[in-house]
Amino acid sequence: MMWKKRMIIGISMLILMLACPDSGLAKDICQEVKPSVCHAARQLAKQKEAAVNSRQLHLYLETIDPEKPMYLQEQKRWFQDAIQVIDPRSFHLHLRSVRPDGNRRLLFKMEQKYSVKGQVIEYQIPLTLRFTNKGWKDADLSFEQLGNDWITVYFTDPSLKTKAQIAYQTLSKAVPLLQQKFDWKPQKIEVKLYHSSKLFHHSVKPSLPRWAGGWHEAGQSIKFVANGLEPRLLASGLIHELVHQMVSDLTNDNAAYWLQEGAAMYYEANLMPELCVIHDAGHLKEDWTLSELESRQLEKLPAQEAHQYYLHSYVWYEKLMKKYGEQEFKKLFAHLKKFPYIDKESDQKRNELNLRTRDALSEIFHVSGR
Incomplete structure (x- = not known):
């Protein structure tokens, strides 16, 4: 583990860390899913974060399950409100866990952090990801x-x-x-x-x-x-x-x-x-x-x-x-x-x-x- 501060990291672990910058927790976060699935989940979180900070609605909506029209509308309105309210470039998402939830579904917990007028707001959100013909998509909370x-x-x-x-x-x-x-x-x-x-x-x-x-x-x-x-x-x-x-x-x-x-x-x-x-x-x-x-x-x-x-x-x-x-x-x-x-x-x-x-x-x- 990274916190031990010992120079005993093998070549394979070093390569993994270079591939996934926050892989100190990767084993715990993604141990129940394939590396490719973990990578896709991370990319989804990164795209959401980048879309909010760059104020690009289309990029944000690309992360949402297209078969859930009400959720798509809700997230559109959430985004439009967020870019007016939160401090510029303060929106960050951190993956906390990914695990399977039946066929082509994942439980995806992420920490959402942003600031409003300098006040930091943090919250962990449990989402469901569903595998679609366009890859893994955010399919709303885990209900x-x-x-x-x-x-x-x-x-x-x-x-x-x-x-x-x-x-x-x-x-x-x-x-x-x-x-x-x-x-x-x-x-x-x-x-x-x-x-x-x-x-x-x-x-x-x-x-x-x-x-x-x-x-x-x-x-x-x-x-x-x-x-x-x-x-x-x-x-x-x-x-x-x-x-x-x-x-x-x-x-x-x-x-x-x-x-x-x-x-x-x-x-x-x-x-x-x-x-x-x-x-x-x-x-x-x-x-x-x-x-x-x-x-x-x-x-x-x-x-x-x-x-x-x-x-x-x-x-x-x-x-x-x-x-x-x-x-x-x-x-x-x-x-x-x-x-x-x-x-x-x-x-x-x-x-x-x-x-x-x-x-x-x-x-x-x-x-x-x-």
Whole structure:
């Protein structure tokens, strides 16, 4: 071993070290796989690192399994956020272990390290690599799963199996209810449950606020930190994220942020009344105007103000729902779907979505707001 500091390294070991600069740990890291497989895993990590530091999206996406479209979209958004948030050329990946995981699959643990405004952030991420016709590719975290081809629940730890069953049962009931209300025809529902909030945050994007416990963006899976949650809160939280997926589908991802959150909060409380979810908006000191909702950037707000944002969005959506009803909301969503898709996260296209939602409100509800 390198740490012994003795001049007893044989010629063969010296050659191996020259071929793999960090081969002091190579025996431990790669002892269960062929050298060629270990080399491919290292090259994958190096390509990811180089792609982020050089800001080349196409190089980064080349490392992702092309047969996992939702994960591909998630990683695209992760990359676009990372190059805006992390310090230039501070992103580093270090291979920590590689071992087989069945036919043409590997468990691939790597240490991810970068800095944000000088603060160093480190985390070990357990990935699965899958051998494709283009070589070894990143196929997402090492998940267990249950469900079927239409609704699939992935979970990061065996301790979450009961939570995963609750998630599957909840969505199996919630999806048909939303289909009936809005003629929604989702192609696939994917849910990822996390036992660790750190793993969840590292998986979504570097800029995700610490208070966030769930996530969905267009073309992605539903993600949720499930550890420690009672079943009722898990179920209502998943409905919240499911509604985000529905609204994105029905509007071509053109709904304003407040409209998305208002709809999610409304159906979180009303879609399955047996969950007994109540949003107490009675203590709000004053109603925010639409202009005030539009001007606030939810993902930049501290936790308490973010909670206020959710409640005010809910109040607006509930008020419009009581006055116009679901059939008119279907027309509102259809109007928004006429606008072209903007290939950005909701937060990054906030101004455009505000304008498009204003147009739809004026056209369908004849509401101008303040």
